[in-house]
Amino acid sequence: MKLRFRIHLPKTTIVSLLAVVFGLIAGAILILATGNNPFEGYSYLFRGGLMNIERVGNTLATSTPLILAGLSVAFAFRTGLFNIGAAGQMLFGGFCATAVGLTLNWPKAIILPVMMIAAITGGALWALIPGILKARFNVHEVVSTIMMNWISYWVIYYIIPAYFKGSYLETESRQLPHGASLKADWLTHLFGGSYINLGIFIAVAAVVATAFILDRTVMGYELKAVGLNRYAAEYAGINVNRNIVLSMMIAGALAGLGGATLYTGNALSMQIGVMPSQGFDGIAVSLLGSNSPVGVLGAAIFFGILYSGKGFMNAMTRIPPEIADTIIATIIYFAATSVLIERALGWLKQRKRGA
C-alpha cells in the first residue's frame, strides 16, 4: 500500500494539531471515565461555541483577551523571556483604561483611543520593572513577574473601593458609561445581541502589528536574535539589555491592551480579588500557536470556542464545565513534550522510507 502525503505543513503546525487531537482524546477518555458520552459532550461543546451568529460573536469576544495575552507571552518568548506576569499586566492596564473611562467625560471617538493608550502605558510600565531587573540584575523574570502579579492584585484590591466604588457592591467598580466602552451598537446588532465588541479589531490589528515587528523590522530581528542566542547577539553588537527591557515592555503593552478589552469591552466594570485567568491562558495560547502571531490567533479562537461552549455543554449534559480547561491543559502538556510527537513522526517517516 502506498500512501503519499503531498501537503506540506510546517512541523510546528503538525505538532500543534496533533497535540490538539491528543488533548481531545484525553478529554474523551475522561468524560467516558466519569460515565458520560464523549460524542454527545463534544457535539454540545462545539455547538455551544458556534451554533448561531450570537454564539460565534460570544466566542470571538471570549477569544479577544486571549489573543492579546497570547501575543504578550509569545512576544516575550521570542526574546527568550517567559512572561508569566500577563495577568498582572492585564489587571493594571485594564485598570488604567477603566480609570480614564470613569474619570473623563469626552466623546467616544476621543476617549476610546485615550483609554487604549492608558492601557498600553499601564501594562508596559508594569512589565518595565521585571524587564529592568532582568537586564540590570539578572533577576529571573518568572519570579519577578509573579511578584508583580500579586502586587498588581493588591493595589487594584485597594484602589477600586477607595476611588471607583460601585453603587451597589463594595467589590466592584462603577459601571463604565456606554460612551466609554468598546461595545458598539452596530456590532452587537450584527451578531444578534452578542457581547462582541471593538476589542476583536484591536486584537487582530495587534496580531498584524506584532507579526510586522517580528518579521519585517530591524527591531524584531534584534529581539529574535537575543532570544536565539544572547551571547552571539551581543557579539554582533546588539544591545542585549536594551532589547530585554524593550521586549518586556511590548509584552506588557499587549497584555495591558488585553486587560482593556476584558474590562472595558467584554465587561463594563472591574471586580476586585480576581486575577484574570486569561493571563495564564495566554501561556497556553502562545505555546499552542508556537509563538507566532498567526498561530496565536488560531489557538486563541480555538480556546475561545471551548470556553464559550462549555456552559452550553454543562447545561445539556452532566459533564462538568472544567472539562474544557482540562483539555486545554492536556494539549499544553503534549505541546511541551513535542519531542515525543516529533520522534514518532520521524519514526513513521523512516518506516515509510524503509517499506
Add this chain to the structure above:
Amino acid sequence: MWTIIQQIFPYAVAFTIPLLITALGGLFSERSGIVNIGLDGLMVVGSFAGALTIYKLQPMMPKGAVWVGLLAAMAAGLLFSLLHAFACINLNANQVISGTAINMIAYALTIFLARNVTGSGNIHIVSGLVRKDVPLLSSVPVIGKLFFSQTYATTWLVLLILVLSWFVIYKTAFGLRLRACGEHPHAADSAGVNVYGVRYIGVMISGAFSGLGGAIILVTYSGEFTGNVAGLGFLALASLIFGQWKPLGILAATFFFGFASTIANVSQVLPALAAIPGVILKVFPYAVTLIALVIFSKSSQAPRAAGEPFEHGKR
C-alpha cells in the same frame, strides 16, 4: 508589642509550614537540576487527594482519617510529579513550560473530579487537626508560650523533615550526588552517578512534599478543598530563591512570608498597625522579595545546571 507577637505567632507558623515543606520539595528538585514551577499545581493535587480521602474515610475512622489523608496527598503529589519528571528528564522538554502545564492540568483536573464527587467542586472536611500543647515544654516560661503551646502536629513533622533534609543534602552520599547533578551533571555522570535516576528522585520528592504542603493547608487552617491554594506554590518558589537554595535560608524566607502575610491579615484588629494603609502591608512581602532578589543577584547560589536538560554522552 510582645503580646501582639504572642497573639499572631501561631497564625504565622500555621501559614509558614505549608510554604516551608513545599519550598523544601522545590529545593530537592532544583538541586538535582530540574526547575519545578509546578509546585503550586502539585499542592493543589495534594489538597484534593487529602480532602477526598478524608471526606470518604471520616465516617469510618474519625481519628486516623486526617493522617491517612496526608499520606494519600503525598502519594498523589509524587505520582503527579512523574509527569513533570518524564517530560523534563526523558523528553528534554522546556522545564518552565512543562511546569506550567502541570499547574494547568492540576487546577482543571482536580476541580473536574471534585465536581463529579460533590457536585459543587468544593470538598469540605468535617474536622481537621486540633492544636495541642506540647507536654512539659509548653510550661517553660517565655518560649514555652511562644513555641510549644497550641501547635499542630504537622508543624513538628515538617520541622523534622527540615532537619532530615539538611542532613540528607549535606551529609550523605545521596545528597552529594544530588548536588553534583544540579551543578555539573556531566561530571557526576562520568563519576558513575545515574543522573536520570537522581533527578527522578529529586522531582518525586518535590511532588510528595508539595502534596503534603497542600494537604497541611487543608487540615490546619482552611478545612476545605476549593481548587486552589491561593498561589502559595509560587510563593514557595520565590522563598526557595530568596532562601538561596539552602534549607535554613528557606526556613528564614518562608517564615518571613508567613509573618508578613499574617501581619497584613490581622492589621485591621491591631491598633498599632491600623494606621498603616492595608495595601502597603499586603504588597510588602512581594516588594521585599523583589528587593532581596536584586541584592542576592550578585552572589546567586542557584544550582548551575538547573533548567538545563541532560543528555547522556553529550559534551
